[in-house]
Amino acid sequence: MQLPPDPLDLEEFRRNGHALVDWVADYLAGLASRPVIEPVAPGEVRAKLGERAPEHPEPFDEVLADLDRVVVPGLAHWQHPGWFAFFPAQTSPPAVLGELAAAGIGVQGMLWSTSPAATEIESHVLDWLVDLMGVPQSWKSTGPGGGVLQAGASTATHTAMVVAREQCRQRTGAPAEKMVAYTSNQAHSSLQKGATMAGLGHIRLLDVDSEFAARPAALAEAVAADRRAGLEPAFVGSNIGTTGTAAVDPLRPLGEIARAEQMWHHVDAAYGGSAMVCDEFRSCHDGLELADSYTFNPHKWLATNLECSVMWVADRGPLISTLSVTPPYLRNPASESGQVIDYRDWHAPLGRPFRALKLWFVLRGFGAEGLRRMIRNHVGWARALAERVDDHPRLERIAPVHFALVSFAHCDGNAATDALAAAVNADGRFYVTASEIDGRRFVRISVGSTWTTEHDVDALWNLVAACA
């Protein structure tokens, strides 16, 4: 008679773990031969699952088999080499291993004292990134600022808005309903969502220039109009790599207005930030010393799986004073010494996993040169693709190629553009996104999957040209 599986048996865990590692390697190796988007109708995945949770433990072999039977046929394969949609959500072998290690170790780093290594490795790795990306030295945890890992840029931006609101309230006494946030009309939807969640009364989506960058004059005019109307300007969000076309806002003039008007200046570099490991992109950072907070997502384009978003603040004081609540069960000598960082005071959650581990694994597994090479490859392939678009008689690029995003339309108008995107996606080897600005439809090709090669970009171009 066979014994039922024991979920805590560590010898079983070894066997199952080895089998799953092999499954993951096979999954990644086999992606190129699958469609990027599996064809699946609403409810089809659920129809394969039992009506009730199992009463008895199931052997891991059955679970593993269901990855192939239930999960894989219901996925959009974000790690597919033909993934050119949205922005990338990269993983990489070092990141996957870092996630495995963090899950296995299973510590909860809400306080320094509840796992010093989790806090110190996070601070240290984010200080490494200050140097790697050339952001202000004062943002290091050894200075007045500091970095913290947030779940995502949406969360980081929302948190910055909450701090901005409290700073404005302390300074002016105005209620949140009278406060105004400003950002480009090309900013990510998280700016609007964050403003809603933070209860800011108004958000102004500023006009952009011909390259889709925020116009400082539009900010100045909007602020003046709002002041005349008795409102309180509180927050400016600048963007390095907007979602639509990867546009870059001029940080310096926006930051100068923010400072003059005593507004919080937050930089959303969710996508573009990763490129700053290469110094040739850093003209985007001109004026960064005028920013109060900055976020970018290693889980987009720095080879680290979800969730992993960096947030830096120029001065950690306002962040901590807004978010710190200390009940008796969290008091401890290390915190009271003032010598340590307690990251629970740097974000909304209390409990937190050991997210820094995977970022540490990635920085060590790739080395700075490996990350730079990946970014430069993607940007180079995107620029080459853009040249082909420019040379094509039926296609028109609608925006400069910042980073590795190419945005273009069909000369025959919106219907032709949508038909082009649909035809490319229908092929099955590639996935691109169709979007729209000011009523004009366009195709976004975002080069950035960890596994994409120059050959994939060439093949995509051949298909685009054939469909155009």
Add this chain to the structure above:
Amino acid sequence: MQLPPDPLDLEEFRRNGHALVDWVADYLAGLASRPVIEPVAPGEVRAKLGERAPEHPEPFDEVLADLDRVVVPGLAHWQHPGWFAFFPAQTSPPAVLGELAAAGIGVQGMLWSTSPAATEIESHVLDWLVDLMGVPQSWKSTGPGGGVLQAGASTATHTAMVVAREQCRQRTGAPAEKMVAYTSNQAHSSLQKGATMAGLGHIRLLDVDSEFAARPAALAEAVAADRRAGLEPAFVGSNIGTTGTAAVDPLRPLGEIARAEQMWHHVDAAYGGSAMVCDEFRSCHDGLELADSYTFNPHKWLATNLECSVMWVADRGPLISTLSVTPPYLRNPASESGQVIDYRDWHAPLGRPFRALKLWFVLRGFGAEGLRRMIRNHVGWARALAERVDDHPRLERIAPVHFALVSFAHCDGNAATDALAAAVNADGRFYVTASEIDGRRFVRISVGSTWTTEHDVDALWNLVAACA
């Protein structure tokens, strides 16, 4: 000449993954022979790390060696069988494997269409839990409500407060500064933090009864006083398992007041919720049909590693209408059909990892009976410990043993209680938390590590008795 390591080499990934799985198994198997809290001073971990990120890729062997050299000596071992501090942060082999699978697959399930399996497995597993835990059937995703995985209970509670604020604003037109949230003075600090982040003007921490449960009369009085003062009662937070003593608030009378006063009623069952897989604890749920939202953490006590927090809403309409923002690049036919769930509209983040995978692995790896057995073991051992405390002449229990938390003080007063906790922790085999209510210090023994056995609880008691 040796080639530098290639971080994308999948054969390397297999080898490194197998080695890391073995490392995790060895780490967990060896925990009992280590101190629960490694002795480490502020800065000691960082001092072992290089000043700069590595320029070149490092072999994985060196990274793995640094888990032993840098990480392990800097941890508080939450998975140690002698961990009785705070509340547990469980992992288990099935959960670790689920995390590995999710990281390897690397999909981002913001929309149903960006990976249908990620959304459908999440909905399905949370519907399974509706049955397993006996919460209202109408909370299933097939009804008006639905479940979503949030990062943690802090986040779920904060999100509920934002929705409550918008509901109150729509109904009354009151500004957030005039709104009031109510909860027990024993509620988790996340209630205060969430109210701050949501910009609610006031939070009332209600008096509790002798068992530390919120008094409905105190709520009714506070609401009446606030109405007289021209404020707007907006939110009631009830607790199933407070952090101090695992107290349980009376949901029905609190819910009746909330409903009569048109306030949002949120249940924070972060700790206690997991126990509801066993029906003998469900008297706590009396009145649950009067709740608008409910959160509990499988990452505390349901064998699933961080982050994994369940949030149910009785009606998903207000949640989605508060949080939905749809830019053009997220429009897609499936969303517009109304036949699918897009979880990006259920929480603050846009991007989201495939968190449901680990919960699915856990439910299958343990089976319902395995999870019930674990909960019953922990509760049984805690009750036996409580009897020993009751029989001890120098110790006094300060609260009923709900679930698996035993709270007691030394009869000689605060100094003796703190000395007892310090002596127990100094031994190195166990870790307990000292806390305080109304000026009275007490020791919390929270039974709940995945790897704790009855033998560990006995040994802890012997040490407590010897130190007392």
